[in-house]
Amino acid sequence: MILVGVIFFGLLALGMPVGFILGVAGVVGILDMGGGRFLTMVPDRFFAGLDLFPFLAMPFFILAGEIMNKTGITDQIVKFADSLVGWLRGGMAHTNFAASIMFAGITGAATAEAAAFGNTLVPAMVKSGYTKPFSCAVVAAGSIIGPTIPPSTLMIIYGSIMGVSIAGMFAAGILPGLLIGAACMGMIAIFGKRWNLPKSDRRPSLRLIATTFRGSFLALLLPVFILGSILGGWATPTEAAAIAVAYALFLGAAVYRKLSWPDLYHTLVRTTMITGVIFVIIASATILGWWMTYNQIPQLIAKGFLSISSNPAVIIGMIVVLLLFIGLFMDINATLIIMAPVLGPLTLAIGMDPIHAGIVIVLALNISLMTPPVGACLFVLASVCKEKIENITRSLWPFILAEVTVLLLVAYWPAVTLSVPRALGF
Template sequence: METLKLDSALGHNKPGRPLSRLLQDFEKPLLFTGLLAMILIINYQTFFRYTLSALLELVASPGFGPVVEGLIDPEALRQALRSAAGWGIWTEELARYIFIWISYLAVSLSILNRSGIRVDVLHNRLPERAQATLWIAIDGCTLVLVSMFAVMGADYVRMQLAMPQTTPALQIGYYLPYLILPIGFGLMAVRTLQSLWRQGRAMPLVSVVLGLALTVLLFMPVLLSDEWSATGLLFGYFVLFLVLGVPIAFALGLAGLVTVLGAGTLPVDYLAQIAFSSIDSFPIMAIPFFIAAGVFMGAGGLSRRLLALGDELVGALPGGMALASIMTCIFFAAISGSGPATVAAIGSITIPAMIARGYDKYFAATVVACAGAIGVIIPPSNPFVVYGVSAQVSIGELFIAGIVPGLIMGGALMVVVYVVSKKNGWYGEARERSLKTLLASTWQAKWALMVPVIVLGGIYGGIMTPTEAAAVAAFYGLLVGLFIHKELSLASLWHASQEAVGISSIIIVLMAMATIFGNIMTIEQIPETIADLILSITSNKWAILIMINLFLLWIGIFMEALAAIVILTPILLPLVTAVGVDPVHFGVMMVMNLAIGFVTPPVGVNLFVASGIARVSIGGLARHIWLYLLVMIAVLLLITYVPSLSLLLL
């Protein structure tokens, strides 16, 4: 199972002494303030640039001069407007640095709470005492990694102080933003020690010693020799750390660190610089903004209004509430960009409603879990952002390419639900439905329906970049929740902000560690070697695509989508481009493959969310998923072999 949860068993959220709570929640005010500051800064940047461009265009128009003649000098106004362009030059740089700081600060909380993306299938099958011992080893490995990065980060800051350089826009010393490396990773080390202490004090001493000894044993080969094969170390240690249950981000970082130490692939001091520069990226900032937009709008009551509209459209048909659930997931997908978030926001409303109306509880949970997968296909989509950054492909083109495949997936699921519901006698709610009630529901949902218009319209209208559109969507959700629907209180805003930053930080640190992993692969020419190997077997485009589909479906069973994208894109992209596959089409194909992984047992994240809402067992839910899974795979094959469907709107 891949976890993204709190380990309450350790008492991390128990009420305690004020000082203890203060130390435990030290990062939270910084995360809350930082997220809101980022949103406001990028909204200011977007509004300022758009307004300035519009004014410059107006002043440059032929009819402007005669109209204002005698009142103002048009040329002087034009020069003043051009000089004002510098007023917004600082915004992007400041927002990027705040983003990096809050991302790494939030990781320390994920360590303390033991949240993170893990492959813990083996871990969960072990006896309880063995699991506890393994947690000591996991924390030990984490401590080695973050301590090394803290030390390397401190060395880099000292170098910046010795040879000062200033940032282009803010004109501050580079050492200031880079201070997050010793501070952030140092705080992670402190949180890891806290986790070790809490785990160890409840265990026999011999088990604690055994766990620490396992940590030492894992690093012993590279401590004894530095002449190992880089490829063997990189992939061997990565798989080993995954099997042990180390969070995937740290498994990537540890595999890279061990390879550098054991094979000398890169200077070890270079790793800290990669940890900073790899996420010092404006496009990557779209991820926390889109997550925040979805969280704010879910907490602000927009999902409930979307459901009312979906029920108005299809609620009278057999399986009406289930069909409305799928339609609402499609609507919400255009807001959140996250599969599990879509299931949580929509399923918490629709699953209990379906059960109350007589639907089978497994059917209700299955429908929402599968429909939630559409959340990463229809734009905006966080996996598309990650793929776009990894593959250097236009995020805007990926967004537009995901629309048709997402709608086809949703339509296919609705057909299956209709047939199953009619067979079982699950009919829609009998009540008056008319143009008047439809218009009333549409009016109630108007603020939610405006989000895709703002995001996609802003991007494709040339007004905003994807990151700016995400920031505008987050600010819009904030305003609607606080001042229009008034369902987002300050307390819920605090919790929503922590949730948004916490989720995004797990993705961000994953990308940073994957960049280290990818740099080593590039130096060792591993992607080219794999591509040449497969092409030596067959150069048939369709055969290669079916092999990649099977491989990605298998990977999706065990690994979270974003982790798979950052690891596999550098490996697979050279192969598919060599046989003439469009990188945008391959991005859609890859995301659809991994979206199916959200609902494939044993580790589908959507299944866990839906089962928790419906209060049904994962095993029972897995037995009911296969019909829907086959339909989703059929849609995947259709999109794979008819690329014009994903490229239709480009």
């Protein structure tokens, strides 16, 4: 057990890709456990980790988002959001969060949203008088709304490996996602004057709202199709994801006429690359997860937590702190696959609803997408916008605090998470 830990953290410190680290650590653990005769189990565990039908939804949702970005459909959503809140102080920052909420219903990938808005909103904000670090921080803070409001790849992974209703998870993510957007927009409204954020001279216009809404109406229907079909019980998440791709293709090629064959090729390549990375991590983490289960590590950790305190409030706090800490250093997909089976029995032991526990875990990991040193959205924005990560982080802390506050609210007030799925019968 100690050997596996040394190898895992040693390779992590050396900068090896996390998918390979998980695989190597898992294989070493299996060798230490039973010698060469156990190695025949590695290929079986590797492919068994991916042999889940709901996982097919992930590449479809990612592809739908890539098509929306490539064809400029995302820009239509941004224009509509800007017509609603762009006239406020810090209007373009408000626009980012409003657009993030709308865009969240299309794709569950935060990095895709960070890349899209980093290419469009950040230059526009800088041109309007915002500093580049602050502009990048706003986009990073808004990007985690994507995998919180459904569809969400993390929710698909959690629901698949833990046997929790994915549709129920999707329903439970709606209110927390809206609260994150509201909390960050509240920060801008409260501190906008102190931060000297620009204020537009443009007054709100019903004509402009109507015009931009008409231009974005077909794009805004996509989240309605996705969520309506899943929550209404007419389609599984995988089937809804395939419908989303078909609809995005129709909009890009037939309605907006901005999707060429080369564009389609590039979106397919990018989707394959993103999906490939996620699937390697999932498969490799399955090997390590099997080793942990064999050695009853989840039970030992749960027993250790309960030995500190049996108070559910204290244990929930420890779970949140643990996930935020691990998220500072590890990929969120790997963290979820390793920690979900560990924390699942613990949350059941203290009486948490499985859907509530899943949302708390997913939201905590989503926040780690924008925390240094390995926050994926930070790296995307640093690359796209040519800005240093440390500069972005300095402007990001107020939003991190706001989102952690929402996380604690969700963790300690189950009704925030469970009211919508309960109303829908989950």
